[in-house]
Amino acid sequence: MEQNLLNQHQDIQKIDIEDSIKASYLDYSMSVIIGRALPDARDGLKPVHRRILYAMHKLGVRASAKYVKSARIVGDVIGKYHPHGDTAVYDALVRMAQSFSMRYPSVDGQGNFGSIDGDGAAAMRYTEAKMTRLSEEILSDIEKDTVDFIPNYDGSEMEPDVLPSRVPNLLLNGSSGIAVGMATNIPPHSLDELIDGLLCVLDNKNASLEEIMQHIKGPDFPTGGIIFGKKGIIDAYRTGRGRVKVRAKTHIEKKQNKDVIVIDELPYQTNKARLIEQIAELVKEKQIEGISEVRDESDREGIRVVIELKRDAMSDIVLNNLFKSTTMESTFGVIMLAIDNKEPKVFNLIELLKLFLNHRKTIIIRRTIYDLEKAKARAHILDGLKIALDNIDEVIELIRSSADTATAREGLMSKFSLSRLQADAILDMRLSKLTGLEREKLEAELKELMAEIERLSEILKSETLLENIIRDELSEVKSKFKVPRLTEIVDDYDDIDIEDLIPNENMVVTITHRGYIKRVPSKQYEKQKRGGKGKVAVTTYDDDFIESFFTSNTHDTLMFVTDRGQLYWLKVYKIPEGSRTAKGKAVVNLIQLQPDEKIKAIIPTTDFDENKSLAFFTKNGVVKRTNLSEFKNIRSIGVRAISLDDNDELVTALIVEVANEGFVSSDNEHNGVIDTEENIAFEAVVADDESIDDDAIDENCDETMLFIVTKKGMCLKFNVSKVRQMGRTARGVTGIKFKENGDEVVGAAVIENNMQEILSISQKGIGKRTTADEYRLTNRGGKGVICMKLNNRTGDLVGVVMVDDEADLMALTSSGKMIRVDMQSIRKAGRNTSGVIVVNVDGDDVVSIAKCPKADEDETEGDENLDLE
Structure with a gap:
C-alpha cells in the first residue's frame, strides 16, 4: 500500500498554472482560427462549408440529381466530418442557399430557407437541398488526386484539406467570421469581373492595382444597392482593409x-x-x-x-x-483576412488573385500528373495486348498447355518479357478481341494514348501551356455563369451633404465693405412702392457699409471674384443664415482670401455648363470671356480668373449663354489679348451721340450682346462674339474707351434681345427703364453713347440690371437700408434722360442694386409720383 502511494507520488509532475493556461488558450485560439471561423484563401471556404459540399458530393446530390432532405446531408456532415451540433451545420447550409446572402449560392434549396426580413428557415426535416452548378465547379477534379486528404476527427474517414475550386470563391461569395482576436469580412464580387481581373494578372504578372481595377470595379452585393465612393474600395484592395458605404x-x-x-x-x-x-x-x-x-x-x-x-x-x-x-445607408467594413499555409493573414487584392492562380496551377499540375499516370498505365496494358495479338498462336498454345493461371502468367511474363499487369490483362482478354476490327480499335486507342501522353508531358514542361489551360478554364466558367452586375458604383461620395437636407429657398445674400456676409430669406423684405424709405437690411459698424448683395437659391454655387482676379466658390447654404439686422460672418472665415483682397463680384450658378461662359469686366474697360466649365473644380485657395494690369481691378462678372466655342489659352501672344485686324478696325470709331457710323455697325440682333456702363453715364453695346473665349489666366480685350478723364466702368449686363429693358440707377436713387433697342449696337473698343443724363441731383451712375417681369428691384444704401421695388412701377424713359426717384436716400447714397424674385405680399410705403423730369 505504502509502495503504491510512493509510486503514484513519483508520477506527479509540477506544472506552472500560468503556462498551462497560456498553452491551452493558444491551442483553443488556433483551433477556432484554423478549424472554424476563418476561410482558406485558396477555395474561400470555412471547414463547415467545405464539409457540407464534400458530403453532398459523396452523396451524389449534384445539380442534375433529385433533392434530398437537408437532415440527410446534415447527418452525414456531423457523423463523418464535423463534430459539432446539427444547428451549426444546418445554419451554414441554409446561408449557402440564400440568394440574398450569397452572390452565387452553392446550395440549391427547396422549401423555406428564410427571408430578407429575418425569418428563420424551416426545420431541416422539412427542407430539401442539392448542389448548384457552381458548387460542382468548386469540387471539379477532386477525384484526380488534385488535393490532399486528411483524416477526419476520429480517423474513420478521409476529408479534403482544401477543394480544387475552379472559381475564385473567396472573393466571389465573400466571407465573414469572428475568431479569437481577429475577424474577417470579405465582400462578394461579380464573377465576370473577377475572371477578367485574373486574366489580366495572367497576361501581366506585374499588373498594377489601377490596371486590375479597370476590370474589378468593386464589390457586387447580392441585394444590389449603390456603393458611394471608390476610396474605400481602393483602400481595401490596396491594404486589405477599407470602409465601403452602401445605400438603398x-x-x-x-x-x-x-x-x-x-x-x-x-x-x-x-x-x-x-x-x-x-x-x-x-x-x-x-x-x-x-x-x-x-x-x-x-x-x-x-x-x-x-x-x-x-x-x-x-x-x-x-x-x-x-x-x-x-x-438605408450602411457601411461595409472590409477586412480581407484568410488562412494561408495554416496561418491567418490580411491580403490585398493582387495577393488574393495571385494566390488563387497559384492554387489553380497546383491543381492542374496534380491533375495532369494523375491523368499522365493513368494514360501510361493504360498504354502499358495496350502494349501487352498488342504483343499478344501479334503472337496470338503462341499465346494460346502457352495458355492451353499451362496447368493453372499462375503457370500461364509466369509463362507469358518470361516468354514475351511482359509485366504482371500485362500478363493478367492478356489472361483476362475475351475472345472477341481477336477480331480484326477489335485489333484496329486497340491500335487506334494506343495511338491516341501516346498522343495524350505526349500532350500531358508537354504541359508539365511548359509554363505557357499551363497558363493557357488556366485561361481557357476561367473563360469557360465565365461563359457558364455570366450574370450582370447588381450593385451600382458611384464615383464620388463624401458623407451625406447637408445640402440634401436643406429645402430650396430664395435667399438675399449681403456682403459689407469690411467683408461680413450673411443670408436672409428674401420673404423677409416686403415689396414697396417706388419712393419708399425701405427697411434696415443689416446692422453695420460705424465705419462699415453694405457694398453688394444678390439673390440666390440655397443650393446654388456662389463664385466669388475678387479685385485681384482670383475666383473662389462656395455653396449658398454654407453661408450662415442671420436675421434681417444681423451683422453676418466675416467672409474670410468661409473662403481663403488674401490680405486686403476684396470681393468685387459674386455670381450664383446652378451648374457649370460648357455652353455657358463667364464674362469679366474691369474698371479700365477690359472685357474677357472664359468657358464656365473651367471653374467647376476650384481649390480652396481659389484660381486665377483673369490677369489684370497693375492699375486695374475687376468690377463685375456675368454668366453668358454661348454656343460650343473653342477658346484661346492664356499663353498666347499679347498676354492673351485677341485683338485681330477685324476687331481693331473699329476701335478708332468715335462712339458718342453725334458721330456713330451706322455702316460700321454689325446689326446682328439675334446674337447675345454685352452692355457696359461707366460712372459718368456712358454705355456701349456689342455682340458677345466680339470677345472670344480665352483661358483662365488671359488678360482680355478692350471693351470700352473712356470719353473723359476719371471715368471708369461701374456695371455691365447681358442682353438677349433688343426688346428687353435696361434699368439704370444713379447714386442719388434716380432710375429709369429703357428699351435695349435705344442703345445702338457698336463694336467693342468704342467710347459709347449716353446711358443716363447725369447732374448734381442724380450723382454718378451706380449700375444697371435687366428688367424682369418676374423680379423686383432691390437697392442698398451706404447706411445699410434696403428697399424692394416692383420694376414695372418705375417709369420707362429714353436713353438721354435722368429718370424718376426710385429710392428716397435721405442723404445716403445708393451703393448697389440687384434683382430678386417677386414678393408674395404687397406693402405700400412712400409717394408714388416722385418724378425728376
Missing part, C-alpha cells in the same frame, strides 16, 4: 399630387422588416417629418417598400434624412 436604391413615383419613395434594393445584410419598423419609429417620434405611411409591397418579383409622403413634403429632403437616420 430608390425611385420616386407620383400619387395624387404627392411624392412616393419606393425602395427597390437594400444594402447588403439589411433586415427589411427591421428597417420598416425603424422608419415607423422615427416618424412616430417626429425625428423625420413628411412621411404619412410606410408599407411593404415586396413579392416574388423583388423588393418594393413604399413610403408615402405628405402633400407638402419634399422627397429629396425626406429621402436623405432616411439615409442619414436609418439602415
Whole structure:
C-alpha cells in the first residue's frame, strides 16, 4: 500500500498554472482560427462549408440529381466530418442557399430557407437541398488526386484539406467570421469581373492595382444597392482593409399630387422588416417629418417598400434624412483576412488573385500528373495486348498447355518479357478481341494514348501551356455563369451633404465693405412702392457699409471674384443664415482670401455648363470671356480668373449663354489679348451721340450682346462674339474707351434681345427703364453713347440690371437700408434722360442694386409720383 502511494507520488509532475493556461488558450485560439471561423484563401471556404459540399458530393446530390432532405446531408456532415451540433451545420447550409446572402449560392434549396426580413428557415426535416452548378465547379477534379486528404476527427474517414475550386470563391461569395482576436469580412464580387481581373494578372504578372481595377470595379452585393465612393474600395484592395458605404436604391413615383419613395434594393445584410419598423419609429417620434405611411409591397418579383409622403413634403429632403437616420445607408467594413499555409493573414487584392492562380496551377499540375499516370498505365496494358495479338498462336498454345493461371502468367511474363499487369490483362482478354476490327480499335486507342501522353508531358514542361489551360478554364466558367452586375458604383461620395437636407429657398445674400456676409430669406423684405424709405437690411459698424448683395437659391454655387482676379466658390447654404439686422460672418472665415483682397463680384450658378461662359469686366474697360466649365473644380485657395494690369481691378462678372466655342489659352501672344485686324478696325470709331457710323455697325440682333456702363453715364453695346473665349489666366480685350478723364466702368449686363429693358440707377436713387433697342449696337473698343443724363441731383451712375417681369428691384444704401421695388412701377424713359426717384436716400447714397424674385405680399410705403423730369 505504502509502495503504491510512493509510486503514484513519483508520477506527479509540477506544472506552472500560468503556462498551462497560456498553452491551452493558444491551442483553443488556433483551433477556432484554423478549424472554424476563418476561410482558406485558396477555395474561400470555412471547414463547415467545405464539409457540407464534400458530403453532398459523396452523396451524389449534384445539380442534375433529385433533392434530398437537408437532415440527410446534415447527418452525414456531423457523423463523418464535423463534430459539432446539427444547428451549426444546418445554419451554414441554409446561408449557402440564400440568394440574398450569397452572390452565387452553392446550395440549391427547396422549401423555406428564410427571408430578407429575418425569418428563420424551416426545420431541416422539412427542407430539401442539392448542389448548384457552381458548387460542382468548386469540387471539379477532386477525384484526380488534385488535393490532399486528411483524416477526419476520429480517423474513420478521409476529408479534403482544401477543394480544387475552379472559381475564385473567396472573393466571389465573400466571407465573414469572428475568431479569437481577429475577424474577417470579405465582400462578394461579380464573377465576370473577377475572371477578367485574373486574366489580366495572367497576361501581366506585374499588373498594377489601377490596371486590375479597370476590370474589378468593386464589390457586387447580392441585394444590389449603390456603393458611394471608390476610396474605400481602393483602400481595401490596396491594404486589405477599407470602409465601403452602401445605400438603398430608390425611385420616386407620383400619387395624387404627392411624392412616393419606393425602395427597390437594400444594402447588403439589411433586415427589411427591421428597417420598416425603424422608419415607423422615427416618424412616430417626429425625428423625420413628411412621411404619412410606410408599407411593404415586396413579392416574388423583388423588393418594393413604399413610403408615402405628405402633400407638402419634399422627397429629396425626406429621402436623405432616411439615409442619414436609418439602415438605408450602411457601411461595409472590409477586412480581407484568410488562412494561408495554416496561418491567418490580411491580403490585398493582387495577393488574393495571385494566390488563387497559384492554387489553380497546383491543381492542374496534380491533375495532369494523375491523368499522365493513368494514360501510361493504360498504354502499358495496350502494349501487352498488342504483343499478344501479334503472337496470338503462341499465346494460346502457352495458355492451353499451362496447368493453372499462375503457370500461364509466369509463362507469358518470361516468354514475351511482359509485366504482371500485362500478363493478367492478356489472361483476362475475351475472345472477341481477336477480331480484326477489335485489333484496329486497340491500335487506334494506343495511338491516341501516346498522343495524350505526349500532350500531358508537354504541359508539365511548359509554363505557357499551363497558363493557357488556366485561361481557357476561367473563360469557360465565365461563359457558364455570366450574370450582370447588381450593385451600382458611384464615383464620388463624401458623407451625406447637408445640402440634401436643406429645402430650396430664395435667399438675399449681403456682403459689407469690411467683408461680413450673411443670408436672409428674401420673404423677409416686403415689396414697396417706388419712393419708399425701405427697411434696415443689416446692422453695420460705424465705419462699415453694405457694398453688394444678390439673390440666390440655397443650393446654388456662389463664385466669388475678387479685385485681384482670383475666383473662389462656395455653396449658398454654407453661408450662415442671420436675421434681417444681423451683422453676418466675416467672409474670410468661409473662403481663403488674401490680405486686403476684396470681393468685387459674386455670381450664383446652378451648374457649370460648357455652353455657358463667364464674362469679366474691369474698371479700365477690359472685357474677357472664359468657358464656365473651367471653374467647376476650384481649390480652396481659389484660381486665377483673369490677369489684370497693375492699375486695374475687376468690377463685375456675368454668366453668358454661348454656343460650343473653342477658346484661346492664356499663353498666347499679347498676354492673351485677341485683338485681330477685324476687331481693331473699329476701335478708332468715335462712339458718342453725334458721330456713330451706322455702316460700321454689325446689326446682328439675334446674337447675345454685352452692355457696359461707366460712372459718368456712358454705355456701349456689342455682340458677345466680339470677345472670344480665352483661358483662365488671359488678360482680355478692350471693351470700352473712356470719353473723359476719371471715368471708369461701374456695371455691365447681358442682353438677349433688343426688346428687353435696361434699368439704370444713379447714386442719388434716380432710375429709369429703357428699351435695349435705344442703345445702338457698336463694336467693342468704342467710347459709347449716353446711358443716363447725369447732374448734381442724380450723382454718378451706380449700375444697371435687366428688367424682369418676374423680379423686383432691390437697392442698398451706404447706411445699410434696403428697399424692394416692383420694376414695372418705375417709369420707362429714353436713353438721354435722368429718370424718376426710385429710392428716397435721405442723404445716403445708393451703393448697389440687384434683382430678386417677386414678393408674395404687397406693402405700400412712400409717394408714388416722385418724378425728376
